[in-house]
Amino acid sequence: MDSPMLILMALKLAELFLIEREIDILLLICLGVDGNGTRPKAEGVVFYDANGGKHVAYLKNESNNDSEIILSAGAVGSPQLLMLSGIGPADQLRSLGIKVVLDQPMVGLEMGDQPLNSLIVPYPNHIQLSLSTIVGIANSGKNYILSFNGFDLSPLSVSGGDQPSQSSKAFQEAVSNLTANLGLVSGTIKGPISKGYLQLRNTNVSDNPRVRFNYFQAAEDLSNCVHGMQTIIDVVNSESLSRFRYRNMTTQDLLKMMVNMPVNLRPKNPNATTSLEQYCIDTVMTVWHYHGGCRIGKVVDRDFKVFGVDGVRVIDASTFSFSPGTNPQATIMMLGRSMGRRILQRRRS
Numbered sequence: 062m063d064s065p066m067l068i069l070m071a072l073k074l075a076e077l078f079l080i081e082r083e084i085d086i087l088l089l090i091c092l093g094v095d096g097n098g099t100r101p102k103a104e105g106v107v108f109y110d111a112n113g114g115k116h117v118a119y120l121k122n123e124s125n126n127d128s129e130i131i132l133s134a135g136a137v138g139s140p141q142l143l144m145l146s147g148i149g150p151a152d153q154l155r156s157l158g159i160k161v162v163l164d165q166p167m168v169g170l171e172m173g174d175q176p177l178n179s180l181i182v183p184y185p186n187h188i189q190l191s192l193s194t195i196v197g198i199a200n201s202g203k204n205y206i207l208s209f210n211g212f213d214l215s216p217l218s219v220s221g222g223d224q225p226s227q228s229s230k231a232f233q234e235a236v237s238n239l240t241a242n243l244g245l246v247s248g249t250i251k252g253p254i255s256k257g258y259l260q261l262r263n264t265n266v267s268d269n270p271r272v273r274f275n276y277f278q279a280a281e282d283l284s285n286c287v288h289g290m291q292t293i294i295d296v297v298n299s300e301s302l303s304r305f306r307y308r309n310m311t312t313q314d315l316l317k318m319m320v321n322m323p324v325n326l327r328p329k330n331p332n333a334t335t336s337l338e339q340y341c342i343d344t345v346m347t348v349w350h351y352h353g354g355c356r357i358g359k360v361v362d363r364d365f366k367v368f369g370v371d372g373v374r375v376i377d378a379s380t381f382s383f384s385p386g387t388n389p390q391a392t393i394m395m396l397g398r399s400m401g402r403r404i405l406q407r408r409r410s
Contacts, residue, residue: 101148101162103130103372120372127408129372133397139379140169140259140354141270148370157264163369167359169259174274175384177348178286178341179247180293181319184210184305187242195387197292202251204289205387206296209245244305246297248289249348252383254279259354276345286341319344350389352381365400376400 105119120128132139143149147162149169154161189210197206255278260271277283294312296302316334324346330336333343355361355375360368365380367373378384378393385392 101370103370106130129374132373132375133377134379135377136172136351136354136379136381137259137270137272139375139377140360141261142266143168143355143360143367143375144261145264145266148367153260157261159264165360165367165369167356169270169354170256171356171359171382172257172259172272172274172351172353173253173255173381173383174276174352175249175253175348175350176274176276176282176286176341177247177249177346178290178344179245179319179346180290180297180315181322182244182246182297182302182305182315183307183310183318184242184244185307186305197296199289199292201285201288203285204251204292205249206289206293207247207249207387209247210242246293248286248293249350249387250282250285250289252285253282255282256353272351274347274351277342283338283341287337290337290341316340350378350384352378352384352389355379356382364403374400 103120105117107115107117109115120130132142134142140149143165144154145159147154147160148165149163150166151161151164191208191210193207193209195205196208198204199206253276255275257273257275257278259273262268262271277286297306297315298312313334320329320333320340320343322344324344327343327345329343330339333339355367357363357365357380361375361380362368365374365376367375376397378389381389
């Protein structure tokens with residue numbers, strides 16, 4: 062997952078942020094103009110400490126100075142901070158009374174997140190607790206299958222609605238005791254293709270922005286989800302998994318159990334258990350693999366420098382066009398190390 066830590070290497074404040082932990086990550090970039098008075102240039106940052114005290118830290122103002130601000134606030138935080146600092150869609154900024162430093166309409170656009178869809182499988186016997194584990198990649202390469210085992214979903218409970226077959230004694234037993242061992246077999250998709258947007262709610266840097274990922278907006282994403290869910294159903298119905306299941310619990314029972322779980326705020330369609338397309342739409346969850354909002358080639362260049370502004374880079378998953386593999390964390394860590402080494406090498410040369 063993308064880290065929310067703001068790394069201000071150029072300001073020599075990284076150690077203070079990482080060790081003292083006394084500074085809240087509420088930050089705005091101070092922007093002036095270059096020596097010619099024509100191009101925006103980063104001058105420093107405004108931040109607030111844990112007691113609400115406001116501070117300003119400035120970049121060194123020296124000739125041939127290569128100090129800069131490196132923004133790594135994540136796919137939600139980085140575009141938000143750019144917009145609050147005056148870099149973003151001019152109309153949106155003006156509507157909130159934010160001074161437009163640079164009209165950059167692509168900030169906050171092409172937001173993405175890998176959708177997660179699952180099937181709950183109650184186990185009659187004790188299963189050892191295990192966190193998210195990749196158990197397979199579909200032959201198409203477009204689906205990743207994960208499993209979570211041995212946990213308790215009783216806080217979620219079953220939210221009513223169309224209940225599974227009353228004749229299923231296994232279902233009644235499982236639902237009446239949701240503290241029993243439960244497994245979750247989940248699937249997510251490559252990409253995704255569907256893109257959304259991020260908008261500011263207000264000018265308070267501590268408030269979350271409005272984000273819409275538009276899950277399954279692209280037909281191919283929905284088709285991939287259906288394929289992944291069918292693979293999960295086939296696995297759950299396999300002979301290998303039969304000894305871990307209530308034998309009398311049908312696939313429809315499992316689907317209805319998941320549909321009746323309050324996993325999101327979406328309305329549930331009556332045919333969600335008979336149409337896998339509708340099931341994907343109604344039971345979608347986030348897997349927190351947010352990306353986009355400051356895309357390479359749209360907001361930043363290949364060196365992750367913000368177009369049209371001197372002294373600011375964005376280095377995090379907000380620059381990605383898709384989420385790599387099953388989890389972007391390792392990719393983000395490698396990106397940070399690679400860019401850090403590259404920046405240091407250029408400064409030393």
